[in-house]
Amino acid sequence: MVNSGSSANLAMVEYLMRPSRGKPKLKSGDMVLVPILAWPTTIWPIIQLGLKPIFVDINKENLGLDLNHAREIIRNCEKNQIKAIFPIHPLGFGLDDDRLNTFCHEFNLILISDVCESLGSWQGNVHAGTTSLMSSFSFYFSHHLTTMEGGGVATDSLEVYNDLKSIRSHGWSRDRTDVDNWEFNIHPSLKKFNFVSAGFNIRPMEIQAAIGISQLSDLENFIEKRKKNVKRLVENLEGSNFSVIGGTVENLLPRSRHSWMHIPIKLSDNFDEQDKFKVVRYLEDLGIETRPPLTGNFLAQPAMKNLFIGNESWTKFPIINAISKLTFLVGCHQDLVDDQVSFLSEQLKRSEEHTSELQS
Numbered sequence: 001m002v003n004s005g006s007s008a009n010l011a012m013v014e015y016l017m018r019p020s021r022g023k024p025k026l027k028s029g030d031m032v033l034v035p036i037l038a039w040p041t042t043i044w045p046i047i048q049l050g051l052k053p054i055f056v057d058i059n060k061e062n063l064g065l066d067l068n069h070a071r072e073i074i075r076n077c078e079k080n081q082i083k084a085i086f087p088i089h090p091l092g093f094g095l096d097d098d099r100l101n102t103f104c105h106e107f108n109l110i111l112i113s114d115v116c117e118s119l120g121s122w123q124g125n126v127h128a129g130t131t132s133l134m135s136s137f138s139f140y141f142s143h144h145l146t147t148m149e150g151g152g153v154a155t156d157s158l159e160v161y162n163d164l165k166s167i168r169s170h171g172w173s174r175d176r177t178d179v180d181n182w183e184f185n186i187h188p189s190l191k192k193f194n195f196v197s198a199g200f201n202i203r204p205m206e207i208q209a210a211i212g213i214s215q216l217s218d219l220e221n222f223i224e225k226r227k228k229n230v231k232r233l234v235e236n237l238e239g240s241n242f243s244v245i246g247g248t249v250e251n252l253l254p255r256s257r258h259s260w261m262h263i264p265i266k267l268s269d270n271f272d273e274q275d276k277f278k279v280v281r282y283l284e285d286l287g288i289e290t291r292p293p294l295t296g297n298f299l300a301q302p303a304m305k306n307l308f309i310g311n312e313s314w315t316k317f318p319i320i321n322a323i324s325k326l327t328f329l330v331g332c333h334q335d336l337v338d339d340q341v342s343f344l345s346e347q348l349k350r351s352e353e354h355t356s357e358l359q360s
Contacts, residue, residue, distance in 0.1 A: 001209060002168050005116035005138025005151035006041035007202035011167045012112050012134045012153060013045040016084070020163050020197040025110055026051060026083055033073070033085040033109070035065035036320045038298045042088055042114045047307070054082060055299060057317045062093040062246060063264065063293065066319070067103050074107055084110035090294070091329075092226070092259040093246055094121030094128030101131055112136075116151065119144040120223040120259035128257065130154055134164075139208075142333060144222055144259060145215050147208035163197055171199030225334040226260040227252060229341050233263060236345035241268040241352055245327065262329040264293055265348070273325040280328050282351045288344060289331065296324035 002008050016026045026032075028050035034043055036055045046053045054073060059066045065087040074082055085104060089095050104111045113129035115121075116138035121128040129135035134157075139150035153164055162176040169175060173182040173196045182196050215222075234247040243266050251258040267276055280290045295301055299314035315321070330344060 001150065001152040001204050001212075002202045003151065003204045003208075004149055004202075005114075005136055005140065006039075007168070007200070008116070008136035008138070008151040008153045009042055009114060010045040010048075010200065011164050011202065012136060013049050013051070014167050014198060014200075015134070015160060015163050016110065016112070017049055017051075018198045019159070020166060021159070030083040031077070031081050033065070033070050033082060033087075035088050035090075036297055036299060036317045037063055037090060037294055037323070038088055039114075039116070039294055040298070040301075040303075042086065042116075043298060046086070055317070057319045058323070060245075060319050060323060062095065063090045063323070064088065064093055064095045067099060070103070080108075082107070082109065084112065086112050086114065088114040088116075089118040089121060089128045090261075091246075091264060092118050092121055092261040092332075094118055094123055094257040094259070097123060097126060097128065097131040115154075117143070117261040118259055120219060121257050123257050127154075130156075133157065134160055139212055142331065143261070144226070144334075145212055145219050147204065147212040150204050150208045150212060166195075166197040167199045168202045169199060170201055171195045171197045222334040223259045225336075226332050227256070227258070229332055229334075229336050230260050230263055232338065232341045233345055236342070237348060240349050241271065242266070242348050243268075245323075260332045262291070263332045264327055264329055266323070267326045269326070271326060276326055276328060279348075279351050283330075283344075283347060286347055288347065290328045293323060293327050293329055297321055 002011060017024050029052065031052045031054045032046050033056050034053045035058055037058045043053050056065050056073060057069045058064060087095060087100060100111060111132045113132040113135040115129035115135045118128050119137055134153050134155045137152045139145055139147040141148055155161055162178055165175040166173060173179050173194045174192050183191050183194055186194060230244060230247060231252040234244050245264040245266055246258060250256055283290055297314045297317055297320045298304055299308065
């Protein structure tokens with residue numbers, strides 16, 4: 001556990017570049033495939049630690065990184081330039097880990113996963129992202145399980161686990177299972193201050209862990225409530241100009257692999273971006289909060305335009321640009337009640353009564 005999902009991503013990338021033992025898995029300048037639809041702190045550690053993100057368009061059905069586009073990018077690059085892939089399992093959609101692992105095997109890529117938005121998303125008996133070397137999770141306030149602020153990393157490697165323990169606490173060895181291996185012939189007075197790796201101070205507080213532990217037994221129920229909310233909304237919007245991305249029958253069933261972080265609502269293709277903004281304003285005026293799909297096209301953000309001047313253009317990603325124009329998110333928290341979901345449905349359909357105004 002660490003103090004945020006953002007720190008979890010930072011720690012994972014740090015491990016790949018500076019393990020305490022053995023050769024680094026990545027070095028400065030190596031390229032990493034990342035989705036164009038991303039939260040900033042999936043991308044920033046790659047840039048901040050000296051790697052180069054290579055952006056990949058998304059799949060319009062699940063908003064995740066499109067492996068077909070990734071394959072095109074690799075084939076158009078010089079051999080062995082791209083060394084890793086860092087997909088996001090977005091908004092509760094568990095990506096197909098079998099496909100991801102097959103892809104990584106084909107191109108000899110390291111796989112780490114950002115599962116910050118998809119806790120509780122399963123594929124059979126395997127949790128989303130856990131076939132990666134490491135996968136990050138977030139326990140932020142609105143997430144499936146909250147510690148107010150908090151995050152964590154899952155791994156089945158003891159070596160990775162121990163290095164992450166050092167990385168989160170200044171680089172010291174005191175919390176590792178192999179602590180005695182590092183402190184051979186060290187005076188007892190120095191045992192707690194033996195530093196074996198680079199590190200940060202990204203530890204959580206014990207109160208955060210206590211808050212999280214108290215919810216573990218309710219997690220499955222929380223996720224089923226979120227699915228119920230979405231199922232009700234999908235049914236209520238049938239025949240309207242609004243659809244829920246991923247709102248297919250299989251994703252609404254109990255025990256499906258979709259755990260629903262937020263609800264991505266898309267306007268029909270006969271509308272445009274200005275129409276979407278008018279719908280959003282209408283909802284916001286009623287007290288229904290909305291947000292864009294994560295950051296939208298991340299390359300279109302001001303910070304990225306400053307960093308990537310003369311390089312990759314945000315205009316070259318047709319799927320995310322189309323999604324961003326017509327899609328917005330609303331909350332899908334387990335504490336929402338039926339009346340609130342019904343109110344959202346009614347107001348979305350009522351906004352259609354203003355079609356002439358929307359398209360004026």
